[in-house]
Amino acid sequence: MEIFLQLLANGVILGSEYALLGISWGIIFNVTGTFHFAHAIVYTLGAYVAIFCFATLGLPFTVSCLVAVVLAAVVGMLIEILFYEPMRRRSATSMTILITSLGILIVVESLIPIFFGAASLSMGGVETQPISLGPVFFTNIHLAKVITTWALVGGLMAFLHFTRSGKALRAVGSNPQMAAVVGLNIRRLYLLAFAIGSAMVAIGGILQAMDTGAYYTMGTQAVIIAAMAVLLGGMGSFFGSALGGLFIGMAMSLSIWGLPSEWQLTIGFGTLVVVIALRPRGFLGGKVVKSEV
Amino acid sequence: MDYLAQIVIFICIYAILAGSFNLLVGFSGLFSIAHGAFFGIGAYTVALLTAPTAGLLPAPMSVWLAMPLALVVAALVGMVIAIPALRVHSDYLVVLSFGFQMVVVGIFLNWTSVTGGEGGVTGVPRPEFFTLDLTSPVTFLLYAAVVTVLCFVLLWRMTSSPFGRMLRAIREDEVAAGALGKHVVRSKVLVFALASALAGVGGVLFAQYVRVVDPSSFTINTSVEVLAMLILGGLGNMLGSAVGAAILIALPEALRFLNVGAGDAEQVRQIVFGVLLILMLRFRSQGLLPEYWTPAWLRRLRNRRILQAAEADASGQLPEAILGRAGGVTADGPLMVVEGVSKSFGGIQALKDFSMELPAGRISGLIGPNGAGKTTAFNLITGFLSPDSGRVWLRGHDITHARPHELAALGVSRSFQNLRLFSKMTVLDNVLVARPRQSGESLWRALLSPRATDRETGRNQRVALDILGFVGLRARALELAENLSYAEEKLLVLARMLAMEAELLLLDEPASGLDPQSVEKLFGMIRDLVERGKTVCIIEHNLDVIKDLTHRVVYLDEGRAFAEGTPDRIMSNPELAERYFGV
Numbered sequence: 001m002e003i004f005l006q007l008l009a010n011g012v013i014l015g016s017e018y019a020l021l022g023i024s025w026g027i028i029f030n031v032t033g034t035f036h037f038a039h040a041i042v043y044t045l046g047a048y049v050a051i052f053c054f055a056t057l058g059l060p061f062t063v064s065c066l067v068a069v070v071l072a073a074v075v076g077m078l079i080e081i082l083f084y085e086p087m088r089r090r091s092a093t094s095m096t097i098l099i100t101s102l103g104i105l106i107v108v109e110s111l112i113p114i115f116f117g118a119a120s121l122s123m124g125g126v127e128t129q130p131i132s133l134g135p136v137f138f139t140n141i142h143l144a145k146v147i148t149t150w151a152l153v154g155g156l157m158a159f160l161h162f163t164r165s166g167k168a169l170r171a172v173g174s175n176p177q178m179a180a181v182v183g184l185n186i187r188r189l190y191l192l193a194f195a196i197g198s199a200m201v202a203i204g205g206i207l208q209a210m211d212t213g214a215y216y217t218m219g220t221q222a223v224i225i226a227a228m229a230v231l232l233g234g235m236g237s238f239f240g241s242a243l244g245g246l247f248i249g250m251a252m253s254l255s256i257w258g259l260p261s262e263w264q265l266t267i268g269f270g271t272l273v274v275v276i277a278l279r280p281r282g283f284l285g286g287k288v289v290k291s292e293v
Numbered sequence: 294m295d296y297l298a299q300i301v302i303f304i305c306i307y308a309i310l311a312g313s314f315n316l317l318v319g320f321s322g323l324f325s326i327a328h329g330a331f332f333g334i335g336a337y338t339v340a341l342l343t344a345p346t347a348g349l350l351p352a353p354m355s356v357w358l359a360m361p362l363a364l365v366v367a368a369l370v371g372m373v374i375a376i377p378a379l380r381v382h383s384d385y386l387v388v389l390s391f392g393f394q395m396v397v398v399g400i401f402l403n404w405t406s407v408t409g410g411e412g413g414v415t416g417v418p419r420p421e422f423f424t425l426d427l428t429s430p431v432t433f434l435l436y437a438a439v440v441t442v443l444c445f446v447l448l449w450r451m452t453s454s455p456f457g458r459m460l461r462a463i464r465e466d467e468v469a470a471g472a473l474g475k476h477v478v479r480s481k482v483l484v485f486a487l488a489s490a491l492a493g494v495g496g497v498l499f500a501q502y503v504r505v506v507d508p509s510s511f512t513i514n515t516s517v518e519v520l521a522m523l524i525l526g527g528l529g530n531m532l533g534s535a536v537g538a539a540i541l542i543a544l545p546e547a548l549r550f551l552n553v554g555a556g557d558a559e560q561v562r563q564i565v566f567g568v569l570l571i572l573m574l575r576f577r578s579q580g581l582l583p584e585y586w587t588p589a590w591l592r593r594l595r596n597r598r599i600l601q602a603a604e605a606d607a608s609g610q611l612p613e614a615i616l617g618r619a620g621g622v623t624a625d626g627p628l629m630v631v632e633g634v635s636k637s638f639g640g641i642q643a644l645k646d647f648s649m650e651l652p653a654g655r656i657s658g659l660i661g662p663n664g665a666g667k668t669t670a671f672n673l674i675t676g677f678l679s680p681d682s683g684r685v686w687l688r689g690h691d692i693t694h695a696r697p698h699e700l701a702a703l704g705v706s707r708s709f710q711n712l713r714l715f716s717k718m719t720v721l722d723n724v725l726v727a728r729p730r731q732s733g734e735s736l737w738r739a740l741l742s743p744r745a746t747d748r749e750t751g752r753n754q755r756v757a758l759d760i761l762g763f764v765g766l767r768a769r770a771l772e773l774a775e776n777l778s779y780a781e782e783k784l785l786v787l788a789r790m791l792a793m794e795a796e797l798l799l800l801d802e803p804a805s806g807l808d809p810q811s812v813e814k815l816f817g818m819i820r821d822l823v824e825r826g827k828t829v830c831i832i833e834h835n836l837d838v839i840k841d842l843t844h845r846v847v848y849l850d851e852g853r854a855f856a857e858g859t860p861d862r863i864m865s866n867p868e869l870a871e872r873y874f875g876v
Contacts, residue, residue: 035384037391083571086575087574092574095324096574096578099570100574100575102326102520102567102570103517103567103568103571103574106514106517106563106564106567106570107563107564107567107571110559110560110561110563110564111560111564113557113560114557114560220395220513221395224388224391224392224395227387227388227391227392228392231389260403263399263403265395265396265399266399266400268392269392269393269395273373273374276377276378276381276385276389277376280380280385
């Protein structure tokens with residue numbers, strides 16, 4: 001029983017990490033329809049820049065994080081401006097845009113070890129303190145992860161539902177043609193989605209760097225978990241992406257009860273395959289994505 | 294010499310990977326990132342079954358038995374991923390294959406008791422041919438080259454047969470392919486399994502040559518490398534895949550000679566591949582060798598053959614073959630009966646208790662204001678939607694819940710408002726792919742009886758050219774469909790429907806956007822067809838057209854058949870005139 005409670009707590013912590021990944025990729029995918037796998041490098045960059053500013057340049061912690069988040073948002077928007085947007089304008093297929101995204105991912109991921117070395121980096125400076133709640137143990141950083149994630153998810157949902165720009169983002173996601181007809185500026189809204197998603201994933205990257213350190217390939221696994229979370233939560237549903245991430249994290253954590261921890265990713269993937277086979281639209285997806293007649 | 298042989302062996306292995314990936318991505322339009330994983334599954338299977346050190350089996354299995362087993366394992370695993378993903382949409386395959394790629398490498402790394410973890414499996418034996426063993430790279434090269442040639446013959450045969458044409462049609466527009474009677478999902482799953490099996494062949498060669506199988510060779514980076522070869526060579530061109538593989542294997546070797554980036558060789562390699570991908574897609578997305586690229590002399594030869602055949606029997610008449618079941622004789626009574634069909638989307642009732650009859654050998658018109666439910670009615674009777682209640686009968690058979698490809702087989706054809714031509718295929722291929730009951734669309738027939746398939750294709754080609762002659766597009770037969778004018782595109786839509794030998798032609802606004810002359814020409818053809826026994830139903834807004842062309846009219850409004858009768862009677866009805874025109 002105590003083990004179960006501990007695994008449950010671990011599941012919430014891991015699930016929160018994945019929820020942030022899921023919703024940050026989901027806002028870009030749901031609004032622009034882009035398979036933005038280069039999101040991985042924005043995540044890694046967020047972590048590396050924060051570490052560089054804090055540990056190497058010696059800037060204050062908050063300033064370092066701020067620099068990393070702003071830079072990540074800029075990089076995300078630049079990828080959209082320099083690569084995706086020109087391709088969309090030449091009516092490239094979603095497949096060629098996705099391959100370009102993979103190309104960016106591979107190039108930048110290979111550049112990082114050349115500049116920063118291939119060793120894992122740690123944030124340092126922030127002291128890890130254990131917290132115990134009855135039989136359950138976690139750290140202050142874990143707590144920060146959970147609180148930050150759900151505060152960001154809540155903030156984003158409020159933004160999407162109660163502000164003009166947020167409503168416009170949702171409208172563009174569900175029907176870009178109609179949104180253009182009623183006079184929404186699609187290009188600006190796409191950029192907004194990339195900025196928000198990139199800033200959010202950078203925060204995820206920083207939290208991860210504080211928790212376990214940063215490694216140059218950390219983004220690839222993160223982005224695939226994010227994409228799996230979006231599929232599981234249901235394409236088109238913003239909150240669903242966060243829920244999908246939480247579910248994957250819980251499933252992975254609880255699986256440790258019976259299986260060695262190396263099998264976590266396999267379990268997460270297996271969960272997705274089963275859910276897709278039984279309920280293709282995912283948890284909160286409105287309708288199955290099929291070719292329209 | 295050995296060094297050179299080794300490079301060529303790697304070119305062979307990667308050419309197989311690129312060719313099979315091309316079958317998937319280039320020809321079928323299915324995007325997967327898991328090719329490296331299937332490469333690994335083939336390699337690990339053969340290694341675990343044959344290496345004496347593996348310890349999976351009590352005694353190592355015969356190499357000749359293990360090799361086909363490796364392919365079967367790769368194909369079966371491929372199907373497990375493809376079936377849930379492709380039942381829904383190709384987008385799901387992108388994410389599932391990405392996840393699968395990560396998971397497979399994780400399994401290779403972590404299932405230490407079987408796979409040997411990071412160290413992998415060592416001592417993979419090479420096959421022996423009687424007394425000839427393949428210990429030197431040069432002798433192994435012979436073996437690898439034979440396997441590669443066999444794989445490419447198979448791939449070339451697959452993609453140039455009616456099966457390959459069907460795959461390209463599905464890639465271009467799977468809705469239209471379904472309406473032409475193709476089994477879209479089944480074909481996609483089959484092709485995914487095949488591509489996985491062929492990646493497994495590459496894996497077998499790799500394991501036997503390198504003799505050590507470890508996880509680092511089968512990561513997502515491998516998938517991206519193969520992708521780069523594919524994009525460089527040209528999507529949809531098999532020769533291009535081999536060329537792309539040759540260039541991208543030779544290039545890093547050349548860089549090594551020039552001593553570029555010696556310290557970070559692996560990183561530099563990845564950067565070269567990634568930059569190449571981005572640049573190719575930006576500046577030459579069709580690759581070095583575009584899809585329909587063939588050497589000029591071969592193209593001239595083939596085109597002359599096709600055009601001569603067309604010349605030989607240029608009757609300008611509609612070929613008898615396409616009259617199909619009706620055989621030029623008009624049957625009596627209704628061909629299709631729609632009985633009290635209802636359909637709602639969410640809260641909106643698109644059709645309410647809608648009924649109509651389509652008499653055989655007649656032209657019926659479906660008119661009504663925008664949003665009345667006309668296209669919904671078409672989607673219901675062609676199987677793209679299933680009604681909530683009511684029945685649809687075709688020649689007395691209940692077809693209420695039949696799927697589009699089943700209805701196509703029963704002789705129902707339809708056009709789409711947005712045409713849905715296969716734009717990156719030739720005009721001739723657009724018509725050819727619509728021919729019904731092609732035995733060459735079964736992969737096994739296409740591979741096992743190539744002669745019979747070729748003869749059948751020859752016959753179909755003549756029919757297709759005759760149909761193109763009938764609609765006046767024969768001179769454009771070898772043009773890509775995307776290069777046609779709008780009027781020509783609409784004629785091609787009709788040609789494609791005719792090629793199906795369908796009895797019932799459902800035309801959704803065939804005249805919209807056409808100049809009066811083209812409309813006259815099109816309607817002349819429709820009248821001609823009905824005289825020869827076809828049944829036509831047409832959605833149209835232009836009342837002059839309706840009056841001129843149709844025998845009877847169904848007036849649809851607010852999802853209900855409001856009135857039914859001769860065009861004159863419907864149009865002189867003052868109530869309907871008021872509803873339609875608001876006068």
